[in-house]
Each structure stands twice: as C-alpha cells, then as structure tokens.
Amino acid sequence: MLEINDVEFSYQNQEVFTGLNFKLLPGEFTFLIGKSGAGKSTFLKLIYMDLLPQKGYVRFEKYDSSVIKNRDIPFLRRKMGVIFQDFKLLRDRTVYDNLAFVLEVTGTPGKEIRKRVFDSLTEVGLLHKQKNYPHELSGGEQQRVAIARAIINHPVLLLADEPTGNLDPETSNEILEILKKINSRGTSVICATHNYDLVRKFNTRIIKLEHNKAVKVVIKPKAVLYT
Helix, strand or coil, rough: CCCEEEEEEEECCCEEEEEEEEEECCCEEEEEEEEEEEHHHHHHHHHHHCCCCEEEEEEEEEEEEECHHHHHHHHHHCCCEEECCCCCCCCCCCCHHHHHHHHHHCCCHHHHHHHHHHHHHCCCCCHHCCCCCCHCHHHHHHHHHHHHHCCCCCCCCEEECCCCCCCCCCHHHHHHHHHHHHHHCCEEEEEECCCCCCCCCCCCCEEEECCCCEEEEEECHHHHCCC
8 A cells, every 4th residue: 555665765865765665555554653853753744745756666555656646645635644752733623623624624524523523532532621621631632632632634644743752651551542442443553663662562663764764674572672
C-alpha cells in the first residue's frame, strides 16, 4: 500500500535522506526509531506529501509523488490519519467540535458527523468528555482526542509522530495500546518514536533511521540499543 523508492531529500543542502527505501503492507504496524534529527518527522511528511522528494518517489495506493497534482493531495490525506506530539487541537472548541470540524470541511452530512464523532470518541474511551475544552483535559486525554480526530475519516493508514513524547510512561503505554487496537482492526500504522524502552514491549517490525541515509530493519526488538 505504501512504497518509498530511492528517495533523496535535503533541507538547504543539508542531506536528510539518500537512497531511502521502504515498503508497508496493508494492516502492518511499524515503529520508526532514530535519534533526534535523524529525519523521523521528515519521513512522515514525505508520506503525506507535505514534502516531496528531490529524487525517487513515494507511492501511496494510486498516488505517486512524482506526478501528483496539488489539487489531489487533500484527497490523499483523507485516506490517512496523522497524530502529532503537540496534539494540534483547536483550543476554542470543545472535544466534539474539534472532531466535527474535520468532517464539516469535507461536506459530511450532520447526522453522519454525529455518528462518526461518537464512534471515534468511544474508540478512545472519551465519549464522556465530548463537551470539554482541550485545556480541561490531561495530556493523555488530549492525545486520545488527537487519535480520535485522526481516525474519524476511517483512514487506511495512521501516522503517529512521537505520540507519547510529552506523556508519562503509564499514559504512553495506554496510547500505544490504543494504536495497537486500531491496527488490529485493519488500519496500517507507522509510529515514530525515540522511546526505545516502549518499542521493546511490542512484538512488531522496527525500522531505524541512521546516518541520515537509509532505513534499516532491526529484526529483534531486544537488540535495539540507544544510539
């Protein structure tokens, strides 16, 4: 469903990736690890085409970075959900309205919006918080809302960029369990993190970014070392 082929990308002559290759199958859960500055966020931005390669291509289903038109990028993103470390919630809107807004901009009927918001909040265990504002929630609860927002369009691929970076260990475990549950229902997940201890607890594929040049498969989670 996703292929990154021989991609090169640089910021103002600062090389980030050279010869980057990666494939993701439908329903896979993959951790993306690496030191700060290794390019984890850039990797994800290339997937949802906020950035485009300078060489090579990123192909997601029928969308190809080498030929995609700007008008088609919003349609690509409707098939993905993105979770950010800093939540990116609208502070002046309730939890319900934060989720409903995602659907309103695509012209979804009101009855369908209500159903999807309720379903998404139920999925993350926060239906009872629908009338609260973000500042009334804990960090873990805000991240759950961000997850609910990311899955409200029923994406086939979920991208999580350091989703536990600002959370305590217990809450981090809860967030990862939610992502695993979503994955178990068929949604592919790529979770970027620098929390190697958390990664070790899950028996899943691990991809490591190193030397700003390549993706390396780490076969055994226990073999992952701090770098």
